[in-house]
Amino acid sequence: MKLIIFDFDGTLVDSRSLILESHRIVFAEFQLPAPSPADSLALVGKSLDVILTQLAGPTAPILEMVRAYDLLLPQLRADRAFAEKPFDGVADLLRELSSASDTVLGIATGHRSDTLAPALETLQWTGFFQTIQAADMAPSKPHPGMLLQALAATGVTPKDAIFIGDTTFDMEMAQAAELRSIGVGWGYHQADLLTAAGAHCVAKHVGELRRCIRSAMSE
Numbered sequence: 001m002k003l004i005i006f007d008f009d010g011t012l013v014d015s016r017s018l019i020l021e022s023h024r025i026v027f028a029e030f031q032l033p034a035p036s037p038a039d040s041l042a043l044v045g046k047s048l049d050v051i052l053t054q055l056a057g058p059t060a061p062i063l064e065m066v067r068a069y070d071l072l073l074p075q076l077r078a079d080r081a082f083a084e085k086p087f088d089g090v091a092d093l094l095r096e097l098s099s100a101s102d103t104v105l106g107i108a109t110g111h112r113s114d115t116l117a118p119a120l121e122t123l124q125w126t127g128f129f130q131t132i133q134a135a136d137m138a139p140s141k142p143h144p145g146m147l148l149q150a151l152a153a154t155g156v157t158p159k160d161a162i163f164i165g166d167t168t169f170d171m172e173m174a175q176a177a178e179l180r181s182i183g184v185g186w187g188y189h190q191a192d193l194l195t196a197a198g199a200h201c202v203a204k205h206v207g208e209l210r211r212c213i214r215s216a217m218s219e
Contacts, residue, residue, distance in 0.1 A: 001102055002217050003156035005131075005147060005179075007165035008109040008116065009044050010187030012094075013084035013123070018073075019044060021082050023055070026068045032056055044188045045110045045167040047140035073115055077122070084119055087186055089206030091125070097213070098128040104154050106131035108146040108163065108173070113137065130154060142172035147179055162200075162216045164209070171197035180219075182212045 009015040020037055027034045035055040043051045048069060052062050076082040098105050105128050109116055113134040120126045131153040138145030147163060163174040166187020174181035175198045183194030183202035191202040200216055203209035 003104050003154050003161040005106040005108050005150050005163045007170050010166035011184050012090050013086050015084045018076055018082045022072055041188045045141050045169045047110050047135035050140045093206055094128045104130045106150045108133045110135050141169040144173055144177035147177035168193050168197040171199050180216050
């Protein structure tokens with residue numbers, strides 16, 4: 001049995017508008033200067049409390065800001081201008097991979113499970129994944145906890161698993177868990193950084209990602 005674990009934001013879905021608008025609103029609510037888009041997007045993939053601590057500083061009211069995000073997120077997702085949008089070809093790839101008899105899929109994300117579940121339901125992707133690991137279940141990336149828990153949940157060994165993501169945090173997490181990693185070049189970190197962080201290969205589009213997955217699974 002093979003296990004393919006995906007990151008969510010920047011790998012499966014384009015969440016750029018949602019992230020930047022939520023940062024703009026919440027930082028304004030707490031009378032804090034808004035972080036630059038570059039600074040905000042560079043941290044995508046880490047847990048929200050870790051992101052806010054880095055962007056707003058350790059003296060900011062982090063827990064109150066997290067609660068403000070929790071209230072805001074459903075409102076923004078209800079607006080098509082800000083809701084996560086699947087990258088071209090991703091839904092077909094997930095459908096294809098999840099239908100294979102020798103393959104199971106998982107997610108490892110910086111979202112908490114209660115904020116990820118509504119997004120998966122809206123996308124009608126819930127049935128694709130047999131294990132979902134989220135920020136409330138393990139330490140923030142690049143700690144390997146989420147991947148180790150996904151392996152334990154599915155009974156798959158590291159040599160039969162791969163992790164796919166768009167940030168250096170993803171690649172570093174995979175290395176720490178002794179999984180092969182594949183980077184995607186359409187997310188939040190540049191391809192050369194993903195390669196330097198240990199990516200087995202970096203796909204420029206979903207067709208190339210499909211080939212990278214086949215290559216990694218055949219080794």
